[in-house]
Amino acid sequence: MQFFANVAGLIHLEMLLLQIFPGDSISWIFQIFFSLLFVVFVFYGQRIQMYILIREIEGSLLRLKFIRDEGRKIALKTIKEIGKSEVDPAERVDQFLEYVTIRPQSMDPAGIVWKLEHVLDVREERFKDEVKIMAPAADETNINNLENTLEAAAALNMIYKIIRHFYILGKKTLSLYIIMQIQMILPLIMREAEAYASALKAFSYGQPIGDGAGALVAAKLMQGRRKRKIEKDCIVAKVPIEGRIAYVIKAEGPGGNVGKPGEAIKRVIEENDGKISTIIMIDAALKLEGEKPGEVAEGVGAAIGGPGTEQYKIEESILKYKIPINAVIIKEDIGDAVSPMRKKIFEATEVAAERVRRVIKERTKEGDIIIIAGIGNTIGVGQ
Amino acid sequence: MNEETTATARRISSIVMIVIIVVLALSLSALYQAYDMFINEDPTMGYYLLIGFIGLALSTYMLLQTRRRMRRFTLKTPPITTTITCSKCGFKNVRDFERGDFIFKKLDSCSKCEGTMTISAIYREVKEKGKEHKIFG
Ligand SMILES: [Zn+2]
Numbered sequence: 001m002q003f004f005a006n007v008a009g010l011i012h013l014e015m016l017l018l019q020i021f022p023g024d025s026i027s028w029i030f031q032i033f034f035s036l037l038f039v040v041f042v043f044y045g046q047r048i049q050m051y052i053l054i055r056e057i058e059g060s061l062l063r064l065k066f067i068r069d070e071g072r073k074i075a076l077k078t079i080k081e082i083g084k085s086e087v088d089p090a091e092r093v094d095q096f097l098e099y100v101t102i103r104p105q106s107m108d109p110a111g112i113v114w115k116l117e118h119v120l121d122v123r124e125e126r127f128k129d130e131v132k133i134m135a136p137a138a139d140e141t142n143i144n145n146l147e148n149t150l151e152a153a154a155a156l157n158m159i160y161k162i163i164r165h166f167y168i169l170g171k172k173t174l175s176l177y178i179i180m181q182i183q184m185i186l187p188l189i190m191r192e193a194e195a196y197a198s199a200l201k202a203f204s205y206g207q208p209i210g211d212g213a214g215a216l217v218a219a220k221l222m223q224g225r226r227k228r229k230i231e232k233d234c235i236v237a238k239v240p241i242e243g244r245i246a247y248v249i250k251a252e253g254p255g256g257n258v259g260k261p262g263e264a265i266k267r268v269i270e271e272n273d274g275k276i277s278t279i280i281m282i283d284a285a286l287k288l289e290g291e292k293p294g295e296v297a298e299g300v301g302a303a304i305g306g307p308g309t310e311q312y313k314i315e316e317s318i319l320k321y322k323i324p325i326n327a328v329i330i331k332e333d334i335g336d337a338v339s340p341m342r343k344k345i346f347e348a349t350e351v352a353a354e355r356v357r358r359v360i361k362e363r364t365k366e367g368d369i370i371i372i373a374g375i376g377n378t379i380g381v382g383q
Numbered sequence: 384m385n386e387e388t389t390a391t392a393r394r395i396s397s398i399v400m401i402v403i404i405v406v407l408a409l410s411l412s413a414l415y416q417a418y419d420m421f422i423n424e425d426p427t428m429g430y431y432l433l434i435g436f437i438g439l440a441l442s443t444y445m446l447l448q449t450r451r452r453m454r455r456f457t458l459k460t461p462p463i464t465t466t467i468t469c470s471k472c473g474f475k476n477v478r479d480f481e482r483g484d485f486i487f488k489k490l491d492s493c494s495k496c497e498g499t500m501t502i503s504a505i506y507r508e509v510k511e512k513g514k515e516h517k518i519f520g
Contacts, residue, residue: 030430198459205482207463208505219487254485290519339507340463346506380505382487 050176053183057167060186061160067197068160071153072097078149078204082142083135092134096150097157099127117309127151144255145206145379152200152338159193192334199338203256208380210336214282214303216349217328217356218250218374219383227383231267233259235383242357243366249373256379262310266317268371274321277368279314280328280356283375284345287331294348295331296355303327304375326363328355341380403442410438461507471498480505 041048072093079089101123104115124147131138131146138146163182170179202209208216222237229252230236239246247268251259269276283303287293302314302325318325330348356372364370414435420428463480467490474495490500 198461201460205463205480206485207480208486216486223487254488340461341506342509343506344509346504380485382485 046176047174050174050179053179054167054171057163057170057179057183057186060190061163061167063190064156064160064163064193067193068153068156071156071197071200074200074204075146075149075153079135079146082138082146084137085135089134092130093150093153096127096130096134097154099154113309113312116307120307120309141206141255144257145203148203148256148377148379149200152196152203155196156193156200159189159196163189195335195338198335198340202338202340203379206254206256206380207340209338209377210332210341210345211284211338211376212341212378212381213284213330213332213345213349213352214374214376215250215253215378216341216346216374216376216381217282217330217352218248218372219253219378219381220349220353221246221356221372221374222248222250222383231260231263233257234261234264236264236268237383239372242360244360244364244368244370246360247369247371249371250383251376251378253378253381253383256377258306258375258377260310261304261373261375262313262317265314265371265373269317269321269323272369274323275369276321276323276371277364278359279318279323279325279371279373280359281314281325281373281375282328282330282352282356284332284337285329286337287333289333291331292344293332293336293342294344294351296348296351297329297331298355298359299327299329300325301327303329324363326359328352328359399445403445406438406442406445410435410442413438461509463505463507465502466504467500468503469493469496469498469500472496474500476500 076090076093079085079093083089101119104112104119106112127147127150128143131143131150135142135146163186166178166182169175170182199209201207221241222239225237225239225248227235227237230249233252234249235252236247236249239248249261249264249268251257251261265279281303283305285297285303287295302311302318304311304314314325317323330345330352332345336342336345360370413431417428417431417435420431464477465480465484467476467478468474472493472495474493484502484505486502486505488502490502492498493500
């Protein structure tokens with residue numbers, strides 16, 4: 001009985017379908033096709049979406065791979081050109097790209113600044129020695145530039161490897177969580193990678209970069225004055241400005257170098273027994289989207305980036321003598337900060353220098369001793 | 384991993400190309416079929432028209448996708464200019480950046496007078512795109 005009921009039901013269904021879709025087999029095919037499509041999307045929709053996401057990541061990964069390989073090629077070419085080494089530096093460069101730096105343990109954070117600084121010092125020393133072996137004919141400026149170039153190439157290598165890790169992991173596990181989190185931050189990572197790529201080019205040629213805006217302002221202020229070397233890779237010049245005595249500090253150029261301005265400021269403060277009426281720091285700062293590149297802003301506090309050790313040292317020494325600290329910042333985005341300095345930012349250094357003079361006039365009296373520190377990578381900027 | 388991926392990528396793209404071409408051919412023939420039916424006033428013409436357009440859209444979309452993937456990757460090199468100024472007479476000379484240039488580098492003496500030439504500026508010219516936000520600017 002059940003069988004007959006089923007058959008009757010099917011016939012009924014067919015008649016119903018024929019009423020809705022009058023005509024021939026084509027309508028049937030369509031009906032089945034769309035029903036199938038519906039079922040496929042209900043059950044496999046997420047999986048299909050996942051494959052689309054994976055393909056998107058794959059496209060970016062190919063681009064990252066290209067950028068990394070290109071970076072390595074440029075670094076290698078520059079080393080060969082400048083270094084004139086007898087042995088092929090390719091193997092050493094590849095080893096360099098894999099270098100790791102292990103950050104100190106922060107469970108008990110007391111004294112971590114000095115531990116971190118020590119690790120970074122060792123790292124820099126190691127890098128410099130490495131570059132000297134790769135490029136024996138390079139002078140001090142070129143060694144600094146090559147080291148910066150290689151560091152940018154290593155950063156690109158790291159970015160590529162991390163994205164590749166998540167791409168392969170996502171493919172293996174087909175976990176939407178892994179795939180989506182990488183896909184979501186991918187636009188920002190691509191921006192950063194492109195920025196590093198242009199940084200690498202600028203470093204290999206020794207061109208000034210946007211980050212060096214602060215150093216350039218200091219260089220302009222100390223033009224034509226006697227300079228002397230001070231604490232690790234920095235120089236200082238005694239400059240009379242508006243009747244005040246200004247110690248202008250910057251990293252020593254024109255090689256790629258940020259120096260240790262914290263150390264230098266501390267030394268100048270101690271040389272003057274803490275009798276500093278104000279410190280003015282000039283640095284490039286990341287702008288928010290919508291702000292114009294090359295905008296100059298003022299504020300207070302230690303305007304300095306990096307791993308934080310130098311900022312800590314400056315804050316420690318100004319606290320000891322209760323010295324007020326002012327900041328003049330030049331705004332730019334991450335791309336401009338590491339690519340060759342664009343005209344707008346170059347012009348902004350003039351505005352920043354003017355602002356520094358204004359701060360001096362408004363915040364100090366004649367005869368005061370002040371410190372002006374231009375922060376940033378001084379590549380391509382002399383003094 | 385490296386060579387492998389590129390190899391698979393290439394193999395896949397050739398298979399994809401064949402699929403695209405087949406789909407394109409099928410959808411074009413479906414469209415022709417529909418035209419034929421239109422002449423004969425066949426009511427099922429609409430289905431063929433639908434198939435044809437869906438196929439056409441799908442294949443062109445896939446074609447664009449592969450073309451985007453095959454686009455040559457390049458790293459842009461922006462033009463960098465070096466400005467050299469004479470400190471005495473103010474004579475200015477602008478040329479392309481050369482390796483070894485840096486801001487405040489002293490160069491040979493001026494061609495117009497006896498003053499020294501100094502590199503006064505090195506920067507990158509950026510063509511300003513006129514797509515700044517008008518409302519929130
Ligand atoms: Zn002249």
